[in-house]
Amino acid sequence: MDRRMHWVRWIGVAFILLWTLIPIYWTLNTSLQTNAQVTAKPAYYVPPTPTLRNFATLLTGNGDVPDSVRQSLVNIIIECAAATIVTVVISTLAAYAFARMRFRGRQLLFYAVLATMAFPAYTTLIPIYKIMTGLGLVNTYTGIVLVYVSGFLPLATWILYNYMSSLPVSIEEAGQVDGASRMQVLWHLVVPLARPGIISTAIITFLFAWGQFLFPLVLSSDISTEPLTVVIASLQGRHVVPFSLMSAAGIIAIAIPAVIAVLLNRYIVNGLLSGSVK
Template sequence: MVSFILRGTGQRLAALLLLIWSLGPVYWALATSLMKPRDIATSPINFFPPEITFEHYRKLLGGLIGLPDETGIWYDFLRALINSLVLAGGATVLTTAIAALAAYAAVRLRFPGRNLVFYMIVATLAVPGYTVLIPLYRMMVSLGLVDTYSGIILIYISAYLPLAMWLMRSVYESLPLSIEEAAYLDGAGRLYTMIRIVIPLATPGLIAAAILTFLGAWGQFSVPLVFAPTAATKPLTVLIPEFATKNYVDYGLINAAGILAMIPPALVVMFLNRFLLNGLMAGAGK
């Protein structure tokens, strides 16, 4: 009995420590983003905002609600936010669609070289993306695709497709064949069966593949660092660090921008956690 209580207490204590470790830094960023500059730059430091202010958020988003400030940062920020959404959104939709079709071919359609193709694509998971950056850069320059949405999205697709295909393959393999056979007997063609019957059944897997691609593309740094040099395509992940390169580092502003960039992934974790976990477990080769 005593050991049972001790064990419960130890477990709760460990859970609390884990919670602080995981959320502490996020809390600290949020607290900083809500503090006035003079409350940020004090010693001893404030662990809680003595007075809450939205001035940093106003600098970043003010223009949206008709309150632009003199720095004009909001314009760059909005531009980068749109770029991030377009790049991550485009990569997510296309990668998921392509993986859904190609993985189906790899599981159910027999054609020469099927396994070779599949394993070669999955094997690229072991090739660090950075290996191809330099020739890719030269290729994109010659094609005029540097600093364009389509160029960057194509790179993202090639980077996230292997994992999405790997995941979709395990999803299709878990679906019973009998449903497809029944559709055959009723005279449905392959394409019809795939689009109208199989893919709807594989929706949870598709959501998982989409989430993994979105999180990866949303957080990408090195690819846009090289391929998105100007405001035309530069996403948040490249813009936000630039706030810190000036002589004066505005920590309130940086943390506010960081918190805003955290919102989409945080929403995914809160509302689509089940799909995310299933995807991670399947993606890990379970």
């Protein structure tokens, strides 16, 4: 029975891996071919003469498309990094307050913050767009970062709340006995102890921000703020799709989050599981 279950498990794992990796492999395969090879019949399952020409075109070439891709790569890094930093700072403060401080309406506020996660994000698109227009923040980094922060803050707060709740209170009490203020306790004792949770929150926020499409599409008007995800979509022409170039841009877009996810995988898992086991 155990042996059979063992095989079933591995077949399941293999299926999920194939299901997930084949589209990524096909994108990579396409990105390493010329457009003529991409449209050949039968299709090449492996690049016949692998070329980095598409990547070179996008990363070092001249012209509107390479310029747009490079600028959008800078944009997405700035927007995701800024959103991550702001989210982590605010959620750390909020999570600490919810986990440790006792004040009136604490639980009510906490549940209210969590309840916002239940709203489909897209239902807020039009009101947010209108508010941002009113504030003059459309097509600005600030506008996009603010929207990301508002969207990811509840999850980040929840993850850190769970993490901080699992930390022993006695260390903080000892600090307070020694005369440390709340902020000193937070900065010198809680933050170092919660560092794995903070790192996982930062990674999760960054990855979520990286994958955004609809909000930045609506909130940015030109290449000065458009992230890579939006620019990749705009590479397709009205009647002609540059498959190999789009695939190369797609590989560039997934490279950074993929590296982060692979290298820091244990933090992501720890963050999501924090508080689930005591």
